[in-house]
Amino acid sequence: MAMRDSIPRRADRDVLRRELGQNFLQDDRAVRNLVSHVAGDGRNVLEIGPGKGAITQELVRSFDTVTAVEMDPHWAAHVRRKFEGERVTVFQGDFLDFRIPRDIDTVVGNVPFGITTQILRSLLESTNWQSAALIVQWEVARKRAGRSGGSLLTTSWAPWYEFAVHDRVRASSFRPMPRVDGGVLTIRRRPQPLLPESASRAFQNFAEAVFTGPGRGLAEILRRHIPKRTYRSLADRHGIPDGGLPKDLTLTQWIALFQASQPGYAPGATGARTPAQGGREREYEPETNRAAVPGGRRYGPTRGGDPCAPRAQVRQTKGRQGARGSSYGRRTGR
Numbered sequence: 350m351a352m353r354d355s356i357p358r359r360a361d362r363d364v365l366r367r368e369l370g371q372n373f374l375q376d377d378r379a380v381r382n383l384v385s386h387v388a389g390d391g392r393n394v395l396e397i398g399p400g401k402g403a404i405t406q407e408l409v410r411s412f413d414t415v416t417a418v419e420m421d422p423h424w425a426a427h428v429r430r431k432f433e434g435e436r437v438t439v440f441q442g443d444f445l446d447f448r449i450p451r452d453i454d455t456v457v458g459n460v461p462f463g464i465t466t467q468i469l470r471s472l473l474e475s476t477n478w479q480s481a482a483l484i485v486q487w488e489v490a491r492k493r494a495g496r497s498g499g500s501l502l503t504t505s506w507a508p509w510y511e512f513a514v515h516d517r518v519r520a521s522s523f524r525p526m527p528r529v530d531g532g533v534l535t536i537r538r539r540p541q542p543l544l545p546e547s548a549s550r551a552f553q554n555f556a557e558a559v560f561t562g563p564g565r566g567l568a569e570i571l572r573r574h575i576p577k578r579t580y581r582s583l584a585d586r587h588g589i590p591d592g593g594l595p596k597d598l599t600l601t602q603w604i605a606l607f608q609a610s611q612p613g614y615a616p617g618a619t620g621a622r623t624p625a626q627g628g629r630e631r632e633y634e635p636e637t638n639r640a641a642v643p644g645g646r647r648y649g650p651t652r653g654g655d656p657c658a659p660r661a662q663v664r665q666t667k668g669r670q671g672a673r674g675s676s677y678g679r680r681t682g683r
Contacts, residue, residue, distance in 0.1 A: 371421070373400045374459050374484065376522035380407050386482040386515060386535050387455050395478070397444050397458030397468065402428045408457060409435055416453065418444045444468065449475050456481035462527065465489050466502060473506050473536075481536040490514040490532030499596045501560045505553040507600050508543040510536050543604060555607050559595050566592035574610045582616060583609055 374380055384407045387394075392413040399405045399417040405428060408415045415437045419425040425441035432439075440447065445467060456478050460468050465485045472481065485493070493503050494514035503512055518531035544552055555574065564570035568591035571580050583589060587602050598606070608614060 371400060372523040372525060372527045374403055374522060375524045379518050379522045380404050382516055383482055383484060383533055384408060384411055384457060386533060387457060387480050390480040391454030393452045394455040394457055395449060395453045397456065397460060399428045400424050400459070402431045404457060404459060405432060405437065409437065412455065416450060418442065418447050445471050449478065451477055453477060454479050459484045462486040462529070469502065473510065479538050483534050484518055484531045485534050487517055487530040487532035490534040493534055499598060501556060504556045504603060508552060508604065510538055512536055543600070551611065552607050555610055556603070567594070570595070571606065575606065579609050579616065
């Protein structure tokens with residue numbers, strides 16, 4: 350009887366699956382397509398939420414090593430058994446608490462739709478990796494890639510990363526089947542950033558202030574940040590519509606406006622690179638206590654001195670506390 354009670358019942362597994370937002374990718378073609386977007390980009394890949402190991406299997410064929418982070422203890426143990434003897438290392442815990450190893454250059458994952466923003470923000474604040482291919486909700490993929498206008502998250506990181514949306518993944522490709530389709534979103538670190546890292550905190554603060562600022566159009570919103578005459582000159586030069594919204598701005602326009610908002614701005618001076626042309630980088634005063642900068646999350650030795658161990662040894666969730674509608678916990682902070 351005691352032995353029987355120690356085995357998770359199917360009903361319990363179903364409850365946990367729903368709480369963790371687990372929708373496993375069952376379509377082999379979709380799996381191959383996902384991995385094809387980053388195959389050849391690097392040697393060491395990190396997988397977010399391997400689940401049953403369908404994507405892991407394809408990653409083993411394409412990369413030298415696979416590091417997988419899985420919240421669900423059942424599936425973490427399953428993947429360990431399935432790939433025993435392979436070049437696969439599995440950590441059981443919350444990805445948001447995971448300290449990405451320094452040798453990781455690629456990230457792949459079927460991200461739970463309910464926590465895409467938290468996963469993306471945590472990933473973008475990380476260091477070293479160069480490219481990522483993620484399955485997210487289809488409309489979210491289009492939004493992050495700017496197909497339906499810019500978003501604050503994407504704009505905040507666009508000078509350092511390129512976002513692109515690719516294939517649509519039908520809901521029928523998942524088990525259990527979600528209510529909406531998924532899509533492949535790729536993120537690549539720009540080989541030549543359009544702004545220096547020292548400007549990241551200032552740029553992100555500027556983007557947030559513009560997206561959330563009061564006003565019925567860009568002219569009204571920006572008057573709090575840029576002198577009227579300077580704005581007028583930039584608007585005419587870059588085709589910025591006075592009545593437009595922040596989501597309508599191109600990256601080139603964002604960079605021009607940001608530079609104009611900075612102390613010591615000199616109209617016509619050579620500034621940061623833009624998507625269309627190169628140029629000498631403007632120097633920005635480094636900020637102390639900077640958070641959320643490209644490559645800015647520092648990865649010193651963790652508890653126990655292992656620099657490749659998960660942050661705090663991957664926080665072990667107790668029972669279902671902190672479940673977040675995904676296989677990585679349910680915290681809404683970050």
